[in-house]
Each structure stands twice: as C-alpha cells, then as structure tokens.
Amino acid sequence: MTRVIHALAAIALAAAPVAALADGDAARGEQKFGDCAACHSVETGVNNIGPSLHAVFGRKAGDLADFRYSPALKRSGITWSAQTLDEFIADPQKIVPTNRMPYGGMTDAGDRADLIAYLQKATK
Ligand code: HEC
Numbered sequence: 001m002t003r004v005i006h007a008l009a010a011i012a013l014a015a016a017p018v019a020a021l022a023d024g025d026a027a028r029g030e031q032k033f034g035d036c037a038a039c040h041s042v043e044t045g046v047n048n049i050g051p052s053l054h055a056v057f058g059r060k061a062g063d064l065a066d067f068r069y070s071p072a073l074k075r076s077g078i079t080w081s082a083q084t085l086d087e088f089i090a091d092p093q094k095i096v097p098t099n100r101m102p103y104g105g106m107t108d109a110g111d112r113a114d115l116i117a118y119l120q121k122a123t124k
Pocket of ligand 1: 033035036037038039040049050051053056060061062063064068069070071072073080085089098099100101102103106
C-alpha cells in the first residue's frame with residue numbers, strides 16, 4: 001500500500017509543473033508582464049531593448065530578422081513553448097549561458113504560470 005501511495009505521489013509531483021502552467025491566471029500575468037514590458041512589446045514588429053514577443057510561441061529562439069540577438073541565443077536550439085519559456089524565465093542565464101537578456105529570473109512558479117497564460121493570449 002505504501003508503495004502505491006509513493007507511486008501516486010511521484011506521478012502527482014511529475015505532473016505538477018504542467019498543471020501549474022495550465023492553471024495560470026492571465027489577468028495576474030498581465031501584472032507580471034510589468035517585469036518584461038520595459039524591454040518587450042507583444043505588438044508585431046516592435047523591438048525595444050528586447051525583441052517583439054508577438055507570435056513567440058512556436059518560434060525558434062533568435063529568429064526575428066530585424067533584431068540583433070546574441071550568438072548564444074541564436075545557437076540555443078530552443079523553440080519557444082509554455083515549457084521552454086517557463087524554464088528560461090525562471091533563470092535565463094542558466095538555460096542560455098551568456099545570452100544578453102538583462103533579467104535575473106522570475107523565481108515563483110505560480111507567477112511564471114500566470115505570466116505565460118497572459119503571453120499565450122497577448123502574443124497571438
Ligand atoms: C532589461 C531588458 C529585458 C527584460 C526586463 C526582459 N527581457 Fe527578454 N530579452 C531581452 C533581450 C535584450 C533579449 C535578447 C537576448 C539575446 O539576444 O541574447 C531578450 C530575449 C527574450 C526572449 C527570446 C525571444 C526570441 O525571439 O527568441 C524571450 C522569450 C524573452 N526575452 C522573454 C522575456 C520575458 C517573458 C521577460 C519578463 C519576465 C523578459 N524577457 C524580460 C531584454 C529583456
């Protein structure tokens with residue numbers, strides 16, 4: 001019986017990040033985007049200090065022709081999804097060492113889930 005409970009606990013833990021992503025609150029996420037808005041727009045073609053995040057989901061990292069990315073980001077091989085964005089925003093320098101995004105990371109998984117829920121709507 002204990003083994004079954006352990007197995008279930010393991011499954012619940014493994015599923016937790018995905019559940020958190022799916023449960024994000026876009027309205028709260030819009031507030032969290034305040035962390036990003038100084039550098040990023042969600043409008044098409046509007047590059048500021050950072051590249052436009054319009055249509056970022058499904059895009060390859062470093063793929064906008066009109067933004068000068070770091071070699072590190074271009075070489076990263078990442079395709080942006082809820083999962084890869086979650087990892088990147090948590091700790092950008094860990095995921096893409098020497099990238100040029102001057103942002104230390106959003107440590108709270110719930111905050112990231114909210115932010116991603118917002119981005120999924122706002123970047124369409
Ligand atoms: C101080 C400016 C700044 C802040 C704040 C910032 N970014 Fe960035 N961001 C950049 C820069 C500059 C790059 C390009 C980095 C490179 O080329 O290495 C970038 C790159 C990115 C990329 C890759 C885009 C692509 O086309 O591949 C994503 C996604 C991203 N940022 C999301 C975010 C999110 C979400 C936040 C807020 C949690 C955020 N950024 C905060 C400046 C910033």
